[in-house]
Amino acid sequence: xxxPQPPMPQASPAPNWQAAPGSSYPTYxxxxxxxxxxxxHAIASEWTKIRSVRSTMWTLGVFVLLVVGIGLLTxxxxxxxxxxxEGESPLGLxxxxxxLGSMCIITLGVLTTASEYGTGMIRTTVTACPSRGRVLxxxxxxxxxxxxxxxxxxxxxxxxxxxxxxxxxxREPSGGEWLRGTLGVALYxxxxxxxxxxxxxxxxxxxxxxxxxxxxxxxxxxxxxxMFSSSLEDVRQALFEYSIPNQLSVFYSNSLSQSGPSGWxxxxxxxxxxxxxxxxxxxxxxxxxx
Numbered sequence: 001x002x003x004p005q006p007p008m009p010q011a012s013p014a015p016n017w018q019a020a021p022g023s024s025y026p027t028y029x030x031x032x033x034x035x036x037x038x039x040x041h042a043i044a045s046e047w048t049k050i051r052s053v054r055s056t057m058w059t060l061g062v063f064v065l066l067v068v069g070i071g072l073l074t075x076x077x078x079x080x081x082x083x084x085x086e087g088e089s090p091l092g093l094x095x096x097x098x099x100l101g102s103m104c105i106i107t108l109g110v111l112t113t114a115s116e117y118g119t120g121m122i123r124t125t126v127t128a129c130p131s132r133g134r135v136l137x138x139x140x141x142x143x144x145x146x147x148x149x150x151x152x153x154x155x156x157x158x159x160x161x162x163x164x165x166x167x168x169x170x171r172e173p174s175g176g177e178w179l180r181g182t183l184g185v186a187l188y189x190x191x192x193x194x195x196x197x198x199x200x201x202x203x204x205x206x207x208x209x210x211x212x213x214x215x216x217x218x219x220x221x222x223x224x225x226x227m228f229s230s231s232l233e234d235v236r237q238a239l240f241e242y243s244i245p246n247q248l249s250v251f252y253s254n255s256l257s258q259s260g261p262s263g264w265x266x267x268x269x270x271x272x273x274x275x276x277x278x279x280x281x282x283x284x285x286x287x288x289x290x
Contacts (some may be wrong), residue, residue: 004245010207013107035177039137039191046135047142048202059104060108060150063105066097066100066101066236067158068099068157070100071093074096074097075093077165078169088171089171090169090180092161092181092252093158094158094159098155100274102217105190105193106146106196106210109196109197109213110209110210110213113200113201130160132286136281136282143194143197151190152182152186180263184264186245187208188247188248188270191271195213195277196210199213202281202284216244220239221239221246224236224239227265237260240260241260247261247266247270251266
């Protein structure tokens with residue numbers, strides 16, 4: 001009686017060699033399906049990166065703590081004091097927390113691009129996606145959405161808390177004030193973070209890019225405070241009007257100057273500046289080696 005033989009393993013499909021039209025030499029056709037990559041794949045990759053690194057949780061966690069914590073503390077102090085906000089909107093009390101919290105968004109924006117150059121991971125990223133412009137675009141899209149949503153939720157929460165805490169002690173904000181104090185502020189800070197992302201791509205050094213962005217955030221206002229000469233009054237006024245803290249306060253109708261940007265003007269200013277810096281970052285990205 002014969003012993004049953006084990007089944008023979010299935011052989012993998014042989015590669016398909018075909019001659020190209022007009023040529024006697026065969027070409028190789030891989031049996032593995034080839035998928036053409038697109039921006040969606042790059043966005044999925046960047047989303048995995050930004051949600052899996054600890055720096056994202058730390059910076060956004062501190063941002064929420066500053067915005068909500070300082071906003072809540074300010075509301076409690078004003079509500080318990082004898083001072084009144086009659087005729088003023090309570091939404092402006094959220095300005096201080098958002099100004100300090102914007103440094104966290106700046107830091108995260110820089111780290112989104114510059115940290116990969118510091119660790120050398122940019123080589124892996126560019127190998128996986130040779131289109132450098134697509135990589136930068138994917139980073140910008142993912143970062144903008146994350147920073148915008150977190151800022152919008154935090155600013156809206158603080159705004160509702162202030163209105164509830166100071167009911168009867170301040171006037172009710174109008175619809176336009178609600179829109180600027182929540183949506184407008186969130187868009188502005190997200191674009192400020194996008195500007196930091198582009199600067200990080202240009203500088204390629206985390207500490208250097210963060211220092212530059214904090215200087216852009218605070219230096220104009222600090223310099224203007226120490227300009228006492230009457231001959232520099234125009235320069236001083238311009239620094240006041242176009243400093244980032246003043247533009248941020250415009251969304252709360254509390255401008256530091258009587259002239260300069262108003263309404264939604266700060267949003268168009270930061271949008272234009274960010275677009276110009278991003279154009280430079282795209283151009284340099286294509287010319288430089290990794």
